[in-house]
Amino acid sequence: MLNVGKIEEGFVLDHIKAGKSLSIYHHLQLDKLDCTVAIIKNAKSNKMGKKDILKVECDIDMLDLDVLAFIDHNITVNVIKDGEIVSKKELLLPREIKNVIRCKNPRCITSIEQELPHIFVLADEEKETYRCKYCEEKYSGAI
Amino acid sequence: MRHLMSPLDFSTAELDQLFDLANDIEAHMDKYSSACHGKKLATCFYEPSTRTRLSFEAAMLNLGGSVLGFSDAGSSSAAKGESVSDTIRVISCFADICAMRHPKEGAPMVAASKSAIPVINAGDGGHQHPTQTLTDLLTIRSLKGRLNHFTIGLCGDLKFGRTVHSLINALVRYEGIKFIFISPKELMLPDYITDMLKEKNIPYEEVIRLENIMPELDLLYMTRVQKERFFNEEDYVRLKDFYILDKAKMELARPDMLVLHPLPRVNEISVEVDDDPRAAYFKQVQYGVYVRMALILTLLNIKVD
Numbered sequence: 001m002l003n004v005g006k007i008e009e010g011f012v013l014d015h016i017k018a019g020k021s022l023s024i025y026h027h028l029q030l031d032k033l034d035c036t037v038a039i040i041k042n043a044k045s046n047k048m049g050k051k052d053i054l055k056v057e058c059d060i061d062m063l064d065l066d067v068l069a070f071i072d073h074n075i076t077v078n079v080i081k082d083g084e085i086v087s088k089k090e091l092l093l094p095r096e097i098k099n100v101i102r103c104k105n106p107r108c109i110t111s112i113e114q115e116l117p118h119i120f121v122l123a124d125e126e127k128e129t130y131r132c133k134y135c136e137e138k139y140s141g142a143i
Numbered sequence: 144m145r146h147l148m149s150p151l152d153f154s155t156a157e158l159d160q161l162f163d164l165a166n167d168i169e170a171h172m173d174k175y176s177s178a179c180h181g182k183k184l185a186t187c188f189y190e191p192s193t194r195t196r197l198s199f200e201a202a203m204l205n206l207g208g209s210v211l212g213f214s215d216a217g218s219s220s221a222a223k224g225e226s227v228s229d230t231i232r233v234i235s236c237f238a239d240i241c242a243m244r245h246p247k248e249g250a251p252m253v254a255a256s257k258s259a260i261p262v263i264n265a266g267d268g269g270h271q272h273p274t275q276t277l278t279d280l281l282t283i284r285s286l287k288g289r290l291n292h293f294t295i296g297l298c299g300d301l302k303f304g305r306t307v308h309s310l311i312n313a314l315v316r317y318e319g320i321k322f323i324f325i326s327p328k329e330l331m332l333p334d335y336i337t338d339m340l341k342e343k344n345i346p347y348e349e350v351i352r353l354e355n356i357m358p359e360l361d362l363l364y365m366t367r368v369q370k371e372r373f374f375n376e377e378d379y380v381r382l383k384d385f386y387i388l389d390k391a392k393m394e395l396a397r398p399d400m401l402v403l404h405p406l407p408r409v410n411e412i413s414v415e416v417d418d419d420p421r422a423a424y425f426k427q428v429q430y431g432v433y434v435r436m437a438l439i440l441t442l443l444n445i446k447v448d
Contacts, residue, residue, distance in 0.1 A: 107268040109247040113226050116253060134249020135270055138335075 004038045004055060011063065012078040012085075013054040018042050020072065021052035027067050027100055033058060066094035070130070095122050097130065105137035145442055146255040146262045150276035150313045155290075162281050165430070165437035169285070172205070178440060178447045179208030185238035186212030187230065187254075188265070189221055189245040194406065195265050195274070198428070199242045202435035211238060216246075228257040235259035240443055243267075261442035269305050274438065275405055276309040278431035283362060285430060286401055286423055292319035294359055299366035299386055299411060301326045302333060306405045307366055311336060315345055322347040323356050327382045330368065352385050357395035363388070365404045365424075367411050389413040396421065403427055 016024060021039050030037050038055040045051040056063065060079055068075055069091035077089035102118045103110045110116050110132070119133040130139040146152075153161065168175050184203040186196050191214055200210045213219040220230060227245070231254040234241055242263045243251045248270035255262040266272040284290050295314070297307050301324055311332075314320050322340065324332055324347060331349060340347050350356055357363075368386045370379050388402065393416055404412060404424040416422050440447070 105248065107246070107248050107270075109227065109245070109249040109253055109267075112247055113228075113253070115226070132249070134252055135268070136248075 002040070004040060006083050007036070007055050007057040007080055008083050009060060010035070010055070010057040010080050011060065011065070011089075012080060013056070013068070014051070014076040014078060015045070015048060016052035016054065016075055017072055018048070018050040018052055021054050024054060024068065024071060024075075027071060028056075028063055028065070030054075030056060033062065035062075065089065065091070067097060067100050069093045070097050070100065093122055093125060093128060096120070096133075101130075101139055103132040103135065103137055103139075105132065105135050108132060108135040108137060110134060144261055146251075146258070146264075147273050147438060147442065148252050148255060148262075148264045149271050150273040150280075150309055151316075152273070155316050158277075158280065161277070161434070161437050161441055162284050164440065165281050165433040166285060168436050169430075169433050175206055175436065175440070175447055177207035178445055179203060179206035179443065182206075182208040182240070182443060182445075183238040184208055184210045184212075184439065185234045185241040186210060186214070186265075187219070187234060187241055187243045187245075188212065188214045189216040189219065189243075189247075189250070191215050192244050192266060194428075195244060195272075196242075198274075198431045199263075199265065199435055201432050202439055205432065206436055206439060208239075208439075212242075227253050230254070231258045231262065240439060263438065263442070269303065271309060272305055273309070274431070274435055275306050276313050277434045277438065278427060279306070279310050279364070279403060279405070280313060281434045282403060282423060282427045282430045283401070286426070287361070290314070291317040293361035294321040294323060295362040295364060296323040296325055296353075296356060296360045297364045297366070298325040298353055298388075299368045300330045301366075302330045304366045307332075307364065308336060310364065311340075315340070315343060320345065323359065324349045325351070325353050325356065325386070327351065327368070327378070327385070329378070353388070354392050354395055357392055357400075358397065360396060360400050363396070363400060363402050365402060365408075365411055367407075367409055387411055387413060388416055390415045390419075393419055393421065 036057040040053040042050045043053055073091045078085045079087045097120045098117050120130040120139055121133050123129045123131040186199055188196050203210050227250050235258055240261045242265040243254055244265040245267050248268040251262055251264035251267050264271055264273055301307050400421055401423045402421055
């Protein structure tokens, strides 16, 4: 059994679908931060069978976690301070996501103007539908 | 500063003001003949669309303004690889307002986000063509006297028809509208539109044959059924006549029903219908000029007493 120690301040992202932790690592741009990150893959889970966990030691204001809700709103976000869980953050679908997913519509202006940011806007909260800000094409696909 | 990207950018109250202005222009054209003196409209057309471009240009000329621009991407700096954002920044130095047509969806929105002058979306791919929708609404309001409580039939290619989708989205904001969609099953409306109508409890019917429902209609909006949209030649030959409006079908219609068409017409409305007083498609073109004049004045914030 692999043991990863406690963190003093930061986040523990639990109940990540097995195999998705690296994708989240990149979307949260953790590769650009100079902080300690533990990526635990395929940990045993009573609820999910297998799950991934990410432990990030950083200032709790440093990360923009909005994108997590878009990727998977079942992820549990534990906020850690002084080695203890101080709160569990509720994941709300972001109104807008920038440069996380790309518009696949070949007729979209983003298909020819490479420098444009790929922005998707929450069109239907209930159905969790996002549409491209420019061409309104519905995003369909997995992260 | 306001732009026009989609017909829904304006509330119904704002549309009423715009249409009131368009009707005043129609009644008192002379009053507006120098309203835009010294102002310039840039028509930036990255793909050819003679009708829309000329309508915009006629609108600005009627207002006493001037026009400049290009009518295809090959003769613009886009051919050299300039971005839409850069082009509009440059155009902002030359003109006071811009009408942009672009084959890529969302291009006018990108332009608007960087522009120092109002931008009007003059059609972006299969996405939006708001001034066509405003034209349709003004025509209906002017000739019917209202934008509520009527049954409208939309006929032809309802699957890919951008003007049809846009008109439906604009009309659902008014009370008492019933839609009848007439198309071959290959070209029926996309689900997301019928889902939206169900959600809003707006009555609609989907039918295959035009003549069956003619007596019910207050308005008939015709569009072209293109041969290349069919899976096979047989189906096209079998179905194409269902969607040709001729004198015989017009005899089934109410005496005050109106026929609209975004044009160009190919053969879906027989020329024998043109002289019928209910044929409103050429009047629609004229209303297109009035509504573009009203739009230019509104976006430039020019008031004429």
